[in-house]
Amino acid sequence: MTRYLSTLLDDYLRPVILTRLGIHFEQKTDFKSIEKIPFPDFSGFEEPLALFFEHEKLSFDEIICLLIALVPHLKPDFFDNVIHAFFDQPTDFYLIGGVRGKQFRGFIPTAETVLFVLAGDQLEKRLEVQQLFGEDHFFARKRILWLEDAPAGEPAMSGKIIMSPEYTDSLTTGKISRPRFGIHFPARLIETEREWKDLVLNEHTMQQLGDLQNWVLHGNTLLKDWNMKHMIKPGYRVLFYGSPGTGKTLAATLLGKYTERDVYKIDLSTVVSKFIGETEKNLSNLFTTAESHEWILFFDEADALFGKRTGVRDAHDKYANQEVSYLLQRVETYPGLVILASNFRDNMDEAFIRRFQSVIYFPKPHSDERLKIWQNTLPSQLTLDKSVTLKNIAAQYELTGSNIINIVQQVCLKALAAEQTSISHALITESIRKELAKEGKML
Structure with missing residues (x-):
């Protein structure tokens, strides 16, 4: 850990938490409020986190919230040591929230941790601090940090704070990591070193691809600056269909390359999870992350899930249909470009296709x-x-x-x-x- 990060935690966040504990238990403290604790002077530091604070103009509450979220990734014993130092013995202080993980045995902060540190028992301030975890806050919009759903019947603020792995890396090391493919993130980045001239298609198909590129580049201007959002739904959905090997995947990667957007290919085989309820959580994470980065989403062999519906034969079919319905809804409301690819148009559900802005045929080359x-x-x-x-x-x-x-x-x-x-x-x-x-x- 760098000296900058170590100083932030030990010489700033630690006194903030100890001061809050002192105020709560009506003990004498060096500062009358946590806001009075001076922020370390890091003038001239080129640390990623320092640059982020400066660029985003974070408030005091936002800085403390972000530091608390980063703690488990930097100093796993930090909270245990701070609480031990105050009470002079190991103890679980329930008002500060927090949970223990399955493999990680250290203290994992919850929203309640942030509420206690920033607001103590002041109800009005606690309600204000809760907005840090709202969907409209830039933490959520940029997918920096968010709350895991609390167990059924428990307060929402008891949910764990989840820090984006991407932002964890970029704010601590300056290196931007990409999401790792797996059951919790069923998508892979696809790229190409080829150029538009390498994609040989008829003039009509190339013109349609040009229209897609125009939407990616200028769609936001049309909706916002030209005030068309009350007439045009956000997002663009297109079907690519044609025989294997005719350029559907290459076209998707070229659209990403020439619009400077990452293209993620969704692995449909992992979309419908055998663990009921997990699929919606994983898809929600995927679509929310994609939206914050303006990714292009590419569903290959889409008729596997988006094809013509069949009857429900058993409980698995019932839940699978529920998961597919959720996926359809997320595709329809995604504000970016979604590309579905299929070998045959006839395999696709016509009612679903009618909601597409474009259907592009990739014929075999003459x-x-x-x-x-x-x-x-x-x-x-x-x-x-x-x-x-x-x-x-x-x-x-x-x-x-x-x-x-x-x-x-x-x-x-x-x-x-x-x-x-x-x-x-x-x-x-x-x-x-x-x-x-x-x-x-x-x-």
Whole structure:
């Protein structure tokens, strides 16, 4: 831990908590109120947390709340030591809230911890401090910290304070981490080093993709600055459909690249959890985080969940349908771009499709388009011998862009292994045969 962070906790937050305890138990304290405790002078410090305080112009209450939320990630024994120092013995002081974790045995602060430190038993101040955990506060809007739902029947302020792993890292180390894929976050970042020129599609489809790019770049201006929000729903939903390998995923990643938005691919196999109730919590976390970062969400093979509804056969189907209904609702209300991809439009629920702003078809490439893909894909280090005519190959073999990339990869590896820079017609056709065989087709 840096000297800056250590000083903030030991020379600032610790006296704040001890002063609150002293005031509560009517003991003599060095300061009449916690607000009187001087904030350490860190002029000139380039620490991430110091820069964050300055940039966001945090209030006293917000600073204390954020520090309390960070404590378990920095000094697990901090609260136990402070309480021990005041009472001169280990004890659980219920008014300061807090819980113990399943694996983490240290003190995990709850909202009640923040309420006690900032407000003590002053009811009006406690109600004011509760706003730090409201949905409209920038802590929640930016997904910096939030409250875990309290157990049923218990006060909302007894919920644990959850600190965003991303902000925990960025505020303490200056490094921005991305969410880790797993059952609690069923999405992966997808990126590409390719360019729009590498996506070979017909003019109509490219024009539709251009319309999507325009929405991502200018949608907020249309809604807010042009005051269209009372007529146009926030968010944009689009269906990509077409055979595998026709460019649906590449188009999604290129939209992200050229609009400077992260694109996250949702793993639908982990969406409907076997633990009833967990799915909604995980999806809520995903969509709330995505909204705060303006991510593009990409659902591949979407007909697995968004397809035509079937009857309920058992309890699992009943709960699965409930989870899918929740997902549909979040997709419909997401204020950013949501892309659903399917091989066949007919597999999708028509009532759901009607709520989309766009439906974009990705056809298999025609011969001229296949020729362009061949030309774009073959590396300049290779030459074609006289037996190879790409135009004829493009016309003869109905391949997708993905097929052609796989074939070129095989051709290149064989050329490298043979220490050759020229490739023959026989080598290309043999690689085509193997690629088609994967799909159960014969040359």
